[in-house]
Amino acid sequence: MIAASVGGTDATHDPGLQSWLESANDPATDFPIQNLPFGRFRRADDMDWRIGVAIGDQVLDLRRARLIESYDMNLIMRLAKEPRQALRAAISNGLQSGSPLEKQFREALVPQSRVELSLPCRIGDYTDFYTSIHHATTVGRQFRPDNPLLPNYKWLPTGYHGRSSSIAVSRRGLGHTFKRPAGQTMPAGATTPVVGPTARLDYELELGFFISRPNVVGEPIPIEDAEDHVFGVALFNDWTARDIQPWEYQPLGPFLSKNFASTLSPWMVTMDALAPFRSPFKRPNGDPAPLPYLESASNRDRGAIDIELEVWIQTEKMRAERLAGDRLTASNYADAYWTVAQLVAHHTVNGCNLCDGDLFGSGTLSGPRPDQAGSLLELTQGGKKPITLSNGEVRGFLEDGDTIILRGYCQRDGFRRIGLGECRGTVQAGRRL
Amino acid sequence: MIAASVGGTDATHDPGLQSWLESANDPATDFPIQNLPFGRFRRADDMDWRIGVAIGDQVLDLRRARLIESYDMNLIMRLAKEPRQALRAAISNGLQSGSPLEKQFREALVPQSRVELSLPCRIGDYTDFYTSIHHATTVGRQFRPDNPLLPNYKWLPTGYHGRSSSIAVSRRGLGHTFKRPAGQTMPAGATTPVVGPTARLDYELELGFFISRPNVVGEPIPIEDAEDHVFGVALFNDWTARDIQPWEYQPLGPFLSKNFASTLSPWMVTMDALAPFRSPFKRPNGDPAPLPYLESASNRDRGAIDIELEVWIQTEKMRAERLAGDRLTASNYADAYWTVAQLVAHHTVNGCNLCDGDLFGSGTLSGPRPDQAGSLLELTQGGKKPITLSNGEVRGFLEDGDTIILRGYCQRDGFRRIGLGECRGTVQAGRRL
Numbered sequence A, B: 001m002i003a004a005s006v007g008g009t010d011a012t013h014d015p016g017l018q019s020w021l022e023s024a025n026d027p028a029t030d031f032p033i034q035n036l037p038f039g040r041f042r043r044a045d046d047m048d049w050r051i052g053v054a055i056g057d058q059v060l061d062l063r064r065a066r067l068i069e070s071y072d073m074n075l076i077m078r079l080a081k082e083p084r085q086a087l088r089a090a091i092s093n094g095l096q097s098g099s100p101l102e103k104q105f106r107e108a109l110v111p112q113s114r115v116e117l118s119l120p121c122r123i124g125d126y127t128d129f130y131t132s133i134h135h136a137t138t139v140g141r142q143f144r145p146d147n148p149l150l151p152n153y154k155w156l157p158t159g160y161h162g163r164s165s166s167i168a169v170s171r172r173g174l175g176h177t178f179k180r181p182a183g184q185t186m187p188a189g190a191t192t193p194v195v196g197p198t199a200r201l202d203y204e205l206e207l208g209f210f211i212s213r214p215n216v217v218g219e220p221i222p223i224e225d226a227e228d229h230v231f232g233v234a235l236f237n238d239w240t241a242r243d244i245q246p247w248e249y250q251p252l253g254p255f256l257s258k259n260f261a262s263t264l265s266p267w268m269v270t271m272d273a274l275a276p277f278r279s280p281f282k283r284p285n286g287d288p289a290p291l292p293y294l295e296s297a298s299n300r301d302r303g304a305i306d307i308e309l310e311v312w313i314q315t316e317k318m319r320a321e322r323l324a325g326d327r328l329t330a331s332n333y334a335d336a337y338w339t340v341a342q343l344v345a346h347h348t349v350n351g352c353n354l355c356d357g358d359l360f361g362s363g364t365l366s367g368p369r370p371d372q373a374g375s376l377l378e379l380t381q382g383g384k385k386p387i388t389l390s391n392g393e394v395r396g397f398l399e400d401g402d403t404i405i406l407r408g409y410c411q412r413d414g415f416r417r418i419g420l421g422e423c424r425g426t427v428q429a430g431r432r433l
Helices: A071-077 A079-093 A103-108 A135-142 A223-229 A244-250 A273-277 A297-302 A318-319 A340-350 B073-077 B081-097 B102-106 B133-143 B222-227 B243-248 B273-276 B297-302 B316-320 B339-346
Strands: A036-043 A051-056 A058-061 A109-111 A114-119 A126-129 A159-161 A167-169 A176-180 A184-187 A194-197 A205-211 A230-237 A262-264 A308-314 A324-334 A359-361 A403-410 A416-427 B038-042 B050-055 B058-061 B108-110 B117-118 B125-129 B159-161 B168-169 B176-179 B180-186 B195-199 B204-209 B230-237 B262-264 B310-316 B326-332 B359-361 B403-410 B418-428
Touching: A036 A058, A036 B222, A079 A103, A079 A273, A079 B403, A103 B418, A159 A340, A184 A244, A205 A308, A205 A340, A223 A340, A230 A273, A230 A340, A230 A403, A230 A416, A262 A416, A273 A403, A297 A340, A318 B058, A340 A359, B038 B058, B038 B073, B081 B102, B081 B273, B108 B339, B159 B339, B168 B403, B180 B243, B180 B297, B204 B310, B204 B339, B222 B230, B222 B339, B230 B273, B230 B339, B262 B418, B273 B403, B297 B339, B310 B316, B339 B359
Parallel strands: A126 A359, A167 A262, A176 A416, B125 B359, B168 B262, B176 B418
Antiparallel strands: A036 A051, A036 A114, A051 A058, A058 A109, A126 A159, A184 A194, A205 A230, A205 A359, A230 A262, A308 A324, A308 A403, A403 A416, B038 B050, B038 B117, B050 B058, B058 B108, B125 B159, B180 B195, B204 B230, B204 B359, B230 B262, B310 B326, B310 B403, B403 B418
């Protein structure tokens, strides 16, 4: 049993909690009773998406469990703190061993293997940030050898608006499948651009944070209140065409190199579930202190979140040989240079209004070591040093049939491990032009 | 009477058409029977937004006129060409002098002065382009004196994703009012940034194009089909904080310098209404021909649209003195370097999916002459050469209380003049930090 005050934890985080649902107590599950992430699902005979919580290998249908009336996830996300935490406690109580609600809740379970999953909410605007200083420096060196980290990097969390319409959810099997994009590129030494399928398709290991409560346009969100406006987090793959990017991105930023596809994992792990895994947020010695609107006591004390992240690759050949794939990278979100509270405070300092369901990408989460790089661009030094996989295949960038799987989890002494599930996507041959 | 074949015109463009509604025949109206732009409105006792067409000084309620059943503008926008043009013809017929439907239509009229206007549709993703080579060159010179026009400019229509949530409609009176945004800036010669209200607030004269029919993700829209995916156009003011922009925009593009507010005029003038005002699309001699996916016979023959544009300023002092304001600029959309069909073809070449209600900003529409500049950044050379208004006030950038009014219209021999109405916005004092 743990003190209720540790890092904002409460009874729902108690590592001793067990569920009457066997699969929730499996030490390997991402979805024990301490997690309770939200998503949207339907069975074959459903017309509408329903709101569910992942528990073990099942989904708890919140409406059938008589916990909510709505089919609208965004309404749930807009709940104020007290009703939101009350809903979490009610779900936790009903799933606990010995709960008098066991029968009622059992009738509201559906196996995860038998549901179709949707994007977890209606996504509004999507903003992508650039919070890993390690990624920014390594990539900056390739684009601007003399000037890898721009002067603004340590003063403001760089961000830009991305495309919402092409964000899709990771499903079972191959996950989110999409066609290799085509585009305009300028080959080295050429004076006329060419058009064709990208030859430098890459993944980016990111987290996606979901906005909960809106702010009124013209009214910034102070950093002290920022996390009240964040509902939770999922894994996010910001696929990128590295040959389209350098030709198009000046002066207005990334566009067609990114907006053909992005992949989200289906379950939003709530900020409430992440409470035990918070860490102090520190900057390296000598770096400037954040400006006052980007700094607060709680941000210093527990602004960082300790999420272990992994990238795996499974090629078509590996699938044919029933190989699970190779791990390409492991990094940790706690190494980010900017916290999610800082992103919210910065995004709204000019009065910009955030809405429920808006998505914030963290940017590629590379760690300080070269083997912690969150993209092939970094791992292969822009394709110059291809990597050899365990079955002998070689990759500079992604080939048709490659599946990329992102995984994430939190573990800490004295707490139950919780996971973010999987974000899986597969590139298919492009359309002939 | 004109031939039905001229530039895709039909009987609804006949300049001889008169309406039984007096105000529609006023030579000064933007909304004669040849125009018929769509918008959303409600009266004081309405709960829902209704779909209307502006005619003279009235709004025709399309549901009350028994022309449609829906309250959903996006459904109307998704109509295929034949039903869309049939709806236009039915509206035109019913409004014509002598129509047997006059009584039925009269009962469906509401004075524009008595309705509240909404954004004309549900906006999905918003993309801003950079289609005026004159703007790109003048602004590029200020940011990069040695390198004003980047090498990609003549090869691809540069674009980036913008913020949808802070787009608002121009209403009567002061139009869209918004607070002066604050943000982080790096003063010249300083080494530490400061935070405060922008001192260099600017407007940008743009057009906003609305996407009609979606494409499937992974399936590019060929340029020959591109205009089938465009519903119409409105005036668009892309307000910009010029001191926030240079500090934040590298390497990922504009962000907080733009996303605090954008203003749309309330009426979507349809591509059908614009048919008489099309022009051949020509590039200057010596410029590269567009790549094949950005070129077509119809784009060459009639890709340009001849829309006269104006920017007016009315300061608080002018309002107090009942002065209408000063005209700052007049330019023409036909001077854009990229056509709307090229924007659609380029945006989807990588398979990106467009949706009904997506908005494309044209970028600032400056003309070739310095007095045709579509922003103060250009007119005042970055504030260095402030302009003196007719009442003696001086402006480098915008002051609190300033109203900016965009206007647009099409006129051509042999056709009735049609207008885009007004896009009006007013800056108010910012929030104290």
